[in-house]
Amino acid sequence: MDLQISVFLLFVLFTAGHSLRCYECMSQTGSCAGQTERTCPSGSTHCESSTGITKVGDITSKVQAKGCVPVCQNGSINFGLVRTATSCCNRDLCNRQDAPEPSNVPNGKKCYTCDGQSCSAILSCSGDEDRCVTATDTSGSLTAMVKGCISKSFCDATTAVRNVVSVSCCSGNLCNGSQSVSQSFLFLCCSLLSYFLLH
Template identity: 60%
Template sequence: MDLQISLFLLFFLFTAGHSLSCYTCTSQTCTQKIQCPYGLTNCFSAEFNVYVAPFTVRGCAPSVCSSGSINLGIGRGSSLCCNTDLCNDQKPPDPSTNALNGKKCYSCDGNTCSNTVSCSGSEDRCITATATIGVQPQVLKGCVSKSLCDATKLIPGVESASCCEGNLCNGVSSVTQSFLFLCCSLLFFILLH
């Protein structure tokens, strides 16, 4: 009986007492380690290149952590998720080395959202998002991996996001087509009456 209790306690301590260790930082050199709080079961590593200045973030993440890449025209980013101790010691894959996949999406440059960007690698969706950057909300458009599109609800500052699958599907053409269809329907109705 004592052996059974001892084995139960030993098993309990090994399963309940171990938390994941991850590197944490917001710079290029990441050497600080942390024990992840309860509920954070993954490590992540993300790198963003906006206007040529790279920015790295590493830390603990929830179970819905996603790996993938995003291309907004004005900047690119990628993320890598893993679930073993200190597994986020490496940079995520560089999305600029991926081959173009033939998909194109609209992107914004601050003044207009009529620019286009070529998607690469796993970027199989177009995204339109509204995010608060500083104090002002901005519209962001570009290419994104499905896995990152599904996780946009978890990104701080993102107020809304939608993804679509067709070429240039995140542009204003769908609104123009709907308006054109409405006008044609109205004209047809007037001509028949």
């Protein structure tokens, strides 16, 4: 009996002592200077750090997010107005550094993007964005669509984005086709950006 209790207590102490710890923050000012340490819940196997940049006209905003996540991919996604880059790691407090800003260096790849009126604008992909993406959300009679550039590592992850019914990635230049969009796509951009910043 004493042996069973001792083994149980050692198991509890062993598993409690090996919970992953990550830095956590959500900053609308572009810096996670006030980040805190957090013991991750069961099932979280990675620490994540993401940087998102939104540019509308002359106004640019930067969002930093860090935290514990169950699944994580390194890479970037670019919808023209909204870009995000994510860094992942799986050691205690390994996400201390902010994720780098998404690259601005064109890599030669081109994809269609949406501007709110149509999806026929051409976007130059940057950094490791080696795929084109199309995502659609249909809510009742409204349809929102976004198109852009994405890292291969993100293609499989986007299938789990809440409120998004269709996501497809392709690898050829301009392979995500041009077509009109019936509603503003800003809501869908924000859904996808928040998925990558918060999951």
